[in-house]
Amino acid sequence: MNTEKCRLLLQVIQAGSFSSAAERLGYTPSGVMRSIASLEKEIGFPLLGRTAQGIYLTREGQAVLPYLRRLIRDEDALLQYSAQIRGLTAGDIYIGSYFSVAANWLPQIIQAFQHAYPAVHVHIEECANKVMYDGLEEGRFDCCITTWRPFSGDWIPLCEDEMVMWLPENHPLARAEVYPLKQLCHESFIEPLPQQDTDVVRILKEEHISYETRYTAIDNYTTYRMVEAGLGVSMNNRLMTAQWQGRVAILPMDPPHTITIGIAIPSRDGASPAVKKFIHYVQQGISQILEPKDSH
Structure with missing residues (x-):
C-alpha cells in the first residue's frame, strides 16, 4: 500500500x-x-x-483510520532505523502530556534533546488522561506523559507529585495547615477538565467525597483564576502552579494523596530510535530537575 x-x-x-x-x-x-x-x-x-x-x-x-496511522508510524520507524544505521537521526515524535509537565519541565528537556538531535521534530499536545489514552490506542501519540490507567502498553514511572487544594485567599481555611476533603460538601467546587478521567475525580471517588460541581473549566489556568476570583475551590497537582503567581492559597489535603507521573507507551521495545532517545532525555531531565539542591 x-x-x-x-x-x-x-x-x-x-x-x-x-x-x-x-x-x-x-x-x-x-x-x-x-x-x-x-x-x-x-x-x-x-x-x-x-x-x-x-x-x-x-x-x-x-x-x-487507526490502522492507516499505524502503517505510517511503522514506515517512519523503519526510516528512522535506516537513518540510525547511516549514523543519522531523523523523524517526528508525537507526545501527549499533562499541562503541568508540558509547561514546567518539557521546554528545557526538549531544548537539550534538540541540541543533540536537531533533525528530529517534537510535537507536543497538552491534554487530559482520556485524550491521551485514546490517542495511544488510535496511534496519534508515540507516548504520553501522564498518570497510569489500564491500557495495553508499557509504563515507565518518573516521579511522584502531591495533589493539593486551591482556595481563594479569603477562604476561612486559607491559612490552615491542611484542607479536610470532607469539607467539600459545603463548598462550590470548580472541576477542571470535566469528563476527562482526571486524577481529581478519581481521588474524590476513592474517598467517597460528596461535592457539588458548581463550575467547570477545560483549562487549568482558567480554573486557577476562577478560584482566585472567589467562585469556589478546586483541586490539582502541585506542579501545576509551580510558575503561577496569584491570590490563591495552596493547601495539602487530608487525607493526603499523590499521583505517579510517568510515560505510557504502546511498546517500549517497539518504539522508534528517536522516541527511545527522547524518553531517555525525559528521564534524565526530570531526575536533574527534581534532584535536591546542595544547601552549601
Whole structure:
C-alpha cells in the first residue's frame, strides 16, 4: 500500500476539504481527489463522504483510520532505523502530556534533546488522561506523559507529585495547615477538565467525597483564576502552579494523596530510535530537575 496516499488522506481529514489540503501541500484539488480515489479503490470501499460543508470520514473510514496511522508510524520507524544505521537521526515524535509537565519541565528537556538531535521534530499536545489514552490506542501519540490507567502498553514511572487544594485567599481555611476533603460538601467546587478521567475525580471517588460541581473549566489556568476570583475551590497537582503567581492559597489535603507521573507507551521495545532517545532525555531531565539542591 502506498503510504503517501495514506498521509495525504490524513492531511485532507485535518484540513476538512480537498481544496484546503491541496493548497496546503502545493497540489491541485483534482490531484488530491485522484489519490484518495486510488486509495479507496485499493482498500475496497469509500473512506470519505462529501457534504456542502466539506468532507467527513465514513463509518468504514473511521474503522480503518487507526490502522492507516499505524502503517505510517511503522514506515517512519523503519526510516528512522535506516537513518540510525547511516549514523543519522531523523523523524517526528508525537507526545501527549499533562499541562503541568508540558509547561514546567518539557521546554528545557526538549531544548537539550534538540541540541543533540536537531533533525528530529517534537510535537507536543497538552491534554487530559482520556485524550491521551485514546490517542495511544488510535496511534496519534508515540507516548504520553501522564498518570497510569489500564491500557495495553508499557509504563515507565518518573516521579511522584502531591495533589493539593486551591482556595481563594479569603477562604476561612486559607491559612490552615491542611484542607479536610470532607469539607467539600459545603463548598462550590470548580472541576477542571470535566469528563476527562482526571486524577481529581478519581481521588474524590476513592474517598467517597460528596461535592457539588458548581463550575467547570477545560483549562487549568482558567480554573486557577476562577478560584482566585472567589467562585469556589478546586483541586490539582502541585506542579501545576509551580510558575503561577496569584491570590490563591495552596493547601495539602487530608487525607493526603499523590499521583505517579510517568510515560505510557504502546511498546517500549517497539518504539522508534528517536522516541527511545527522547524518553531517555525525559528521564534524565526530570531526575536533574527534581534532584535536591546542595544547601552549601
